Amino acid sequence: MNIRKLIREELQFIFNETINKPIKSEVKLSDLYVESDNILDAYFKAKNNLGPSSRSTDKPLAVTKLLDDSLILMDGHHRIVDKIKYLDTDNIDDILNLKFGAIITPENYEDLEDFPDGEYYIPLFDWIYDMKEQVLIEDINVPIKENKSKDITCKNCDWEWDIEIDDKNPHLCHKCGFDNKKDEFDYKELNNWKAENNH
């Protein structure tokens, strides 16, 4: 009998029981990471009225919380897409500010890269912006008001710009380097952007 192994397993069990206890809470859509294939699949099913129509279920989302506080959506993609589909709004921020009940299970993984799933996770925020035209205007028919004003005004220097679908950092001010989503300067990304765009 391997005593060490037994002790280790027992300690791990106690650790899991106390640390990895699921909690009931609320999550905001803008805070979630999603596996892009799953959310795309849910989106196409919602678009074609296939698959589970879960807009009426109040079942909480299943969310995994990593040590760096990243929140990964494990289950509930259809609920989210259906809610977006039937939400009566003309503002993309209303969608991102939607809150869902969730069962949040902490996991002892450092961050997304450390998470062993091997799948490709993106912020739901980015997914919605990437899919903005298809998801919100053409397919799901959420009427998005086309503002004449620019999408973003830099909180630091008042520079204004539109969100570009292929921009990796759509909230980064290319004038002063302030990231208007993270609320801090990101000179590393500004320099990357300059290098990539020959500035």
Ligand SMILES: [Zn+2]
């Ligand atoms: Zn700026």
